[in-house]
Amino acid sequence: MSYYVTTPIYYVNDAPHIGHGYTTVIGDVLTRWHRQRGEDVWYLTGTDEHGLKVLRKAQQNGATPQEWTDRLVETEWKPLLELLDIANDDFIRTSEERHEKSAQAFWQDLYDRGEVYKGEFSGWYSVGSEEFVAEDDVVDGEGDDEGHKVSSLDGSRVEHVTEENYFFPLSKYADRLLELYETNPDFIQPESARNEVVSFVRRGLKDLSISRSTFDWGIQVPWDPSHVMYVWIEALLNYVTAAGYGVDDERFGELWPADVHLVGKDIARFHAVIWPAMLMAAGRPVPHRVFAHGWLLVGGQKMSKSKANGIRPDEIVEVFGSDAYRYYFSRALTFGSDGSISWEDMRARYHAELANGFGNLASRVAAMIGKYFDGTLPAAGEHTAAEEALVALVAEASVEADRAIDRIAPQDALAQVWRIVEALNGYLTEQAPWQVAKQADEAAQRERLATILVTAAEGLRVLAVLLHPVMPRATASLWESLGAEPALGALADQPIGTVAQWGRLPEGSVVTKVPSLFPRLEDDA
Ligand code: ME8
Secondary structure (H helix, E strand, C coil), rough: CCEEEEEEECCCCCCHHHHHHHHHHHHHHHHHHHHHHEEEEEEEEEEEECCHHHHHHHHCCCCCCHHHHHHHHHHHHHHHHHHHCCCCCCCCCCCCHHHHHHHHHHHHHHHHHCCCCEEEEEEEEEEECCCECCHHHHHEEECCCCEEEEECCCCCCEEEEEEEEEEEEEHHHHHHHHHHHHCCCEEEEEHHHHHHHHHHHHHHCCCCEEECCCCCCCCCCCCCCEEEECCHHHHCCCCCCCCCCEEEEEHHHHCCCEEEEEHHHHHHHHHHHHHHHHHHHHHCCCCCCCCECEEEEEEEECCCCCCCCCCCCHHHHHHHHHHHHHHHHHHHCCCCEEEEEEEHHHHHHHHHHHHHHHHHHHHHHHHHHHHHHHHCCCCCCCCCHHHHHHHHHHHHHHHHHHHHCCCCHHHHHEEEEEEEHHHHHHHHHHHCCCHHHHCHHHHHHHHEEEEEEHHHHHHHHHHHHHHCCCCCCHHHHHHCCCCCCCCCCHHHHHHCCCCCCCCCCCCEEEEECCCCCCCHHHHHH
């Protein structure tokens, strides 16, 4: 089974911030989880390089747009993927030739099918959001430079343009779109995004101006080189370009339609209205699902590139490490809703959940196996009610975590995994192996001690497997310490589906000290 997942392609007008990191990390967690389900995953991310926003930023910096995007992609955007341990399969840049080819093929097809017409556009355009803005949504701007107008939707400045352009007959797709949302209730999620999109389409759609002729930083319209494609109508096509549209039909047939487009809610409409309409017009299948997540808020305000509240991902990684970064953004926010983030919260979760909750558990168990069994995993004896309860909880929590991933609710998946962390900690406190070790009857004592520590080690095995998609580094260390690889193979290949089968770590496994998975933070010392 294949699973094709995408992030938005990000504008390279500036360096990435944690909003971009957010979508990309969640996409990576899904990718790694689905891979451990044994699926054939294709994870695509990349950069959106055309349009006025990028062009003007390049000009302000005295560079050509190609020079500018080349530089930023290499020095800022690709390094972000490394910083966050992103296991993407492809990185698409819209200034690449493969994209030009596919986008032109797609446009030519629309044109040949009579799905493009020429008309005059007169109205407002926001460069900040690269979007046409309806007259009703334009208001007077505030500030010194008198007379300027802004979009009431996001406060970005608008410009009046009158141009002869090509148009896409979006209006005629309203009914088919409503039918799509009706028959595929999961097409656009969560519910809040779905409701907004449905009511937007119900109000009626206007045809869309899809080309520009006043600048040339874009892909030429194939039948009329005096026009370049409107950046959105070109950017959305990245998802089919990367799947081989118009170039490799076999591959395209295998990958398309995408299983899920992850997007921020700002661009849900483009993905859930314009994009499926374009695909319908071209006689192609629409994606299975568009999932719109909420805003990261810092100090109650939306994080953005233009505001000073844009925290750089590397600042966070420097303090907490990439695993904790990935954990925090997967756990602390509800994917699909707005959520506030703060250094205090990151710090608190790092201590409570990672260092004290998970990390400490792992090092205690390994240390006790070292102390009582010289680091060689013994054979477990009979299970008592305590072990049975734990095994049952692990089975249930791992199934629930897997379901949460289907819902794209990483926060719920992690909450389920943390039920296991807590149950294991509780189990050790109750069974108190250090007390058992003091009992007089040596044979009985050894057997009980073995049962407890093997049970705990099995619990750690389960945690390593389930947490690997979120924290690839710490779990790899743990896997190594459990001595699991010789018998079970590489951690990344461990199937989620059978994770709860008990007793997989064989007797005789060599268990070594767990290095500090979540070290003390520097300024706590
Ligand atoms: O919109 N909170 O690119 P972009 C959460 N090029 N996520 C955020 C965020 C925040 N405060 N700020 C940004 C574009 N994001 C187009 C997309 S796709 C064919 C073209 C994330 O650089 C979120 O995923 O403005 C949002 O959708 C994306 O960055 C916007 O990135």
